[in-house]
Amino acid sequence: MPIPLILDCDPGHDDVFAIWLAAGDPAIDLRAITTVGGNGRLSHTTYNARVVTELAGITGVPISPGAESPLVRLLTPAESIHGDNALGGPRLPVPAREADPRTAIELIRDTLDASAEPVTIVATGPLTNIAMFVRLHPDRLSRIRQVVWMGGSTGRGNITPYAEFNSWTDPEAAAIVLGSGLPFTMIGLNVTHQVLATREVVAGIGAIGNRTAAFGVELLHFFNATYETDQGMPEGPLHDPVAVALVARPGLVTTVRARLDIELHGTETAGATSVDLLGKLGREPNADVATGIDVEAFWKLLEKAIRALA
Amino acid sequence: MPIPLILDCDPGHDDVFAIWLAAGDPAIDLRAITTVGGNGRLSHTTYNARVVTELAGITGVPISPGAESPLVRLLTPAESIHGDNALGGPRLPVPAREADPRTAIELIRDTLDASAEPVTIVATGPLTNIAMFVRLHPDRLSRIRQVVWMGGSTGRGNITPYAEFNSWTDPEAAAIVLGSGLPFTMIGLNVTHQVLATREVVAGIGAIGNRTAAFGVELLHFFNATYETDQGMPEGPLHDPVAVALVARPGLVTTVRARLDIELHGTETAGATSVDLLGKLGREPNADVATGIDVEAFWKLLEKAIRALA
Amino acid sequence: MPIPLILDCDPGHDDVFAIWLAAGDPAIDLRAITTVGGNGRLSHTTYNARVVTELAGITGVPISPGAESPLVRLLTPAESIHGDNALGGPRLPVPAREADPRTAIELIRDTLDASAEPVTIVATGPLTNIAMFVRLHPDRLSRIRQVVWMGGSTGRGNITPYAEFNSWTDPEAAAIVLGSGLPFTMIGLNVTHQVLATREVVAGIGAIGNRTAAFGVELLHFFNATYETDQGMPEGPLHDPVAVALVARPGLVTTVRARLDIELHGTETAGATSVDLLGKLGREPNADVATGIDVEAFWKLLEKAIRALA
Amino acid sequence: MPIPLILDCDPGHDDVFAIWLAAGDPAIDLRAITTVGGNGRLSHTTYNARVVTELAGITGVPISPGAESPLVRLLTPAESIHGDNALGGPRLPVPAREADPRTAIELIRDTLDASAEPVTIVATGPLTNIAMFVRLHPDRLSRIRQVVWMGGSTGRGNITPYAEFNSWTDPEAAAIVLGSGLPFTMIGLNVTHQVLATREVVAGIGAIGNRTAAFGVELLHFFNATYETDQGMPEGPLHDPVAVALVARPGLVTTVRARLDIELHGTETAGATSVDLLGKLGREPNADVATGIDVEAFWKLLEKAIRALA
Ligand SMILES: [Ca+2]
Ligand SMILES: [Ca+2]
Ligand SMILES: [Ca+2]
Ligand SMILES: [Ca+2]
Secondary structure (H helix, E strand, C coil): CCEEEEEEECCCHHHHHHHHHHHHCCCEEEEEEEECCCCCCHHHHHHHHHHHHHHCCCCCCCEEECCCCCCCCCCCCCHHHHCCCCCCCCCCCCCCCCCCCCCHHHHHHHHHHHCCCCEEEEECCCCHHHHHHHHHCHHHHHHEEEEEEECCCCCCCCCECCECHHHHHCHHHHHHHHCCCCCEEEECHHHHCCCECCHHHHHHHHCCCCHHHHHHHHHHHHHHHHHHHHHCCCCCECCCHHHHHHHHCCCCEEEEEECEEECCCCCCCCCCEEECCCCCCCCCCCEEEEEEECHHHHHHHHHHHHHCCC | CCEEEEEEECCCHHHHHHHHHHHHCCCEEEEEEEECCCCCCHHHHHHHHHHHHHHCCCCCCCEEECCCCCCCCCCCCCHHHHCCCCCCCCCCCCCCCCCCCCCHHHHHHHHHHHCCCCEEEEECCCCHHHHHHHHHCHHHHHHEEEEEEECCCCCCCCCECCECHHHHHCHHHHHHHHCCCCCEEEECHHHHCCCECCHHHHHHHHCCCCHHHHHHHHHHHHHHHHHHHHHCCCCCECCCHHHHHHHHCCCCEEEEEECEEECCCCCCCCCCEEECCCCCCCCCCCEEEEEEECHHHHHHHHHHHHHCCC | CCEEEEEEECCCHHHHHHHHHHHHCCCEEEEEEEECCCCCCHHHHHHHHHHHHHHCCCCCCCEEECCCCCCCCCCCCCHHHHCCCCCCCCCCCCCCCCCCCCCHHHHHHHHHHHCCCCEEEEECCCCHHHHHHHHHCHHHHHHEEEEEEECCCCCCCCCECCECHHHHHCHHHHHHHHCCCCCEEEECHHHHCCCECCHHHHHHHHCCCCHHHHHHHHHHHHHHHHHHHHHCCCCCECCCHHHHHHHHCCCCEEEEEECEEECCCCCCCCCCEEECCCCCCCCCCCEEEEEEECHHHHHHHHHHHHHCCC | CCEEEEEEECCCHHHHHHHHHHHHCCCEEEEEEEECCCCCCHHHHHHHHHHHHHHCCCCCCCEEECCCCCCCCCCCCCHHHHCCCCCCCCCCCCCCCCCCCCCHHHHHHHHHHHCCCCEEEEECCCCHHHHHHHHHCHHHHHHEEEEEEECCCCCCCCCECCECHHHHHCHHHHHHHHCCCCCEEEECHHHHCCCECCHHHHHHHHCCCCHHHHHHHHHHHHHHHHHHHHHCCCCCECCCHHHHHHHHCCCCEEEEEECEEECCCCCCCCCCEEECCCCCCCCCCCEEEEEEECHHHHHHHHHHHHHCCC
């Protein structure tokens, strides 16, 4: 039976592939998409989610906008990576389908309530929405099977030397979700920086030959170009779909059980994800932290999902 | 025309008097009560709100529970002041009326939407609910006339040397509301410590002679006893109704326009409310900060309101 | 037998009166003066110490310059209070006497080593020198009877809402000295703001009729003028000599034993002195904190000392 | 002409090899050794410096003890790596030579004053001594050619997930030295973790055949054993001599010019060295940061130096 899943995201080039993987992979039953301010303003990330689901022929998945801005800090969209509209590169067709009238919080609540079994949440943006859900509906947490988050790093960051963008954008939200007791998996840059959109990868996706793949190739060309300029990486790392892949194919991503703490108070390191891989701090492990990935299997999984779309 | 008002509170002895003042004063149109974890656990503060409205004959005011715990930090109920159930002293009658099925956030939203004019929010607990409303419904902020908060201090605190309990409990929430652009008034310990439940005050309330007043006297006896033990103040300061009084009788509480910043990162001073009364920091003023009160007029106002209740 | 004393200071108008009180009061045996960057740059505070000792006929007291800047933070001289040269107002005569060739640390060490009994250190500036001495000569700490510091506050500050200038300038130094185990007394704004240079006080000093007094009156005119502009206090508080008075006349300043912690990490409150007067934090008391003063006795003491000078 | 050098260290197994490299390499003129509390208490690190210089036949190099403890924080010796006496493994011969009677600060000052040309400081422990020298003798900084520090990391740490031991032990000292304007080079774990005491390395040193080498082999056996237990690295990284090698053989260690900031305020990341390798923060570069090393050339250099000793 496919795994019921809510995808909370801020599309964003790599979020788009996460949506497509969640919708196209038969192991996943994508029940809802919620959006958050992150890579771009909420208006853009919500619009982009509508665009890329419609373009890929994904139907029956409601999309609700969530938080415009992080809990405590100011939003700084990642324009140097994702462009002004959070989805630079291709011309965006005007989507016919509207967003769901419910808020993200309401959509998550209703989706959980409507499910016979606990639902997995994959989050590929700042954790603002999930944190607010945790505080607003603590009685519903038992209906969430786990939270799988693309964010953080066991090593260096990308937006500051030690912080990854999603974590840096809303570290307080990450701390809330982590502290909620929900089963929590972190997939950080230490793993996603292995998933690079090489020439071969882009060619492989292009060879799929459908509308979704063609749009995806345009996204990757833009993404690789900005990653080269901004991060010195001519082959951009496709972070977000890794979180979906971990759910879809157990074993594809390797994790270790470890203590994870979010730095909330540093002046240089706010949002750093402190992962005690050596167990030196003497604190209870509280997260599964990704440490490895079968890169080839990942790309095959993603290609197959895109092939199943429009 | 009476001022439409939502009271967000954590009863708590002094919150009770805030409820009664808001319900009994003809200048106020109390539209909704929302509760938050603070002086006690949410289950207690919600229960207490039900008890003291029913006991006082207050009808037609929905009561909805909000956040169980602060946004980022852990809740430590003020048991040394308010007792195990947040309302130590009198025997609490079992209330017949239930809480509203909506969450606090939903009740605030519906109350704002149903009002022809902007609604004032008086908050007499940690600002968790209001902060979540700000992040969930930024489009509704124009329907809020102002936020008047009992919390903080321009001088010393009460729970730590420099932090007042409401601010210390959820400083991030206070920072969110303060940063939202909503007109914001802070009524801190520097003013509320002038509003002491002296022997004469207690006698005056007792002389009102109705059920509400009798219950109020029992509350004050308990409150004065714990304040003596915990804070060395044998006459407890009745903080919360001051915030309602400021709305009900313009001029009764004096304020100055000043810069207010909430300390989020100190190890000794988290939750301290830094009020730049001398304007030395060169930052834009962002709050009205209470600096004085007509104590005699306050007690008269409160007595009159209690007299109007059951 | 007079109390052997080292005065560590940053003159500064009020430091001058501390020097004069320490030199002119027969209960004190002023052995050394060390200077620090604070109210002004080290070059100014050292020069000023030379000026005001020579002018007052104080001989045989070596003066050594210490730290130019705080340990970790940048120095911001208090020019709005003390003027460009840290001693605005009177024309400064060029002193004949040179500073001692030893550093402040060396002078403190030698003074301690030369004393048959433990020596009291009164510090009336940032605690940078004393902190460095603590770290450089931990084996000499038993030769220090106590450290009496003018700095901090149990309530509001003066340079930021919650921090006093000396503490704000070098909070890490204050934490080092406080953590050294040396007996530590803090005399903060809560007390020194009672010691105001009123018209009567200035007239009384003027009436002494010697050169030192005349110079002192000029200092106070300048000091009162800048305090009015900068702090809204037309009668400036003469902070620093209170620390000397506490040593010279036991009982003149009242203290309580309490827990004192220095805020090192706050963004709004760095340097705040958190004094747990209610004993709510459950930590071991570590300081004597001034809470009261006999103001009349203080001024008499100071006048008498000035009368004894040139 | 050999490069005049002061070595400030906390021996510690790897510090010993730094001493030997500095003393045995003809490109270096080792003028003074100063010790600091770090890997062990000051009494141990000073004793160990005496032991290993005498054992290696190093004469004419004064050794002075400096700071017992970090500036602001408490010392936690690295006993799990270096043992109870900071030099676990070999039996330590009782040294005949005494420490110099001067403090470390005095010895550094005198060494600088006695040198016709600026002197390089290599620091292989917490920067406490150098920070105090900076604050005590700002007029002498022009006599220091550069500070080369083994400490920090561009990636993960060793004592906490993001902090290296020397930096974590005294982050404030690191910030002081970094902010002093002295030319500053950081050699962090990202490089020193490439310098592993493999079986071949240990055998190579053993084959030298003199007393120093034999003692060194004993040190490495202990070091490798504790590194395996504590850090999961069966071949311990010989951090400290890399800093000497950088001075002795320009080009052996590769560096980049970058912005370096020390985290002073984080709760999880205090002491983390934030190195802006991508230049994203828009701050002025302030350090040379090691990014690579010729490992083979390093071991040859070290072997040659040990061969030159007793
Ligand atoms: Ca994303
Ligand atoms: Ca309350
Ligand atoms: Ca002073
Ligand atoms: Ca070392």
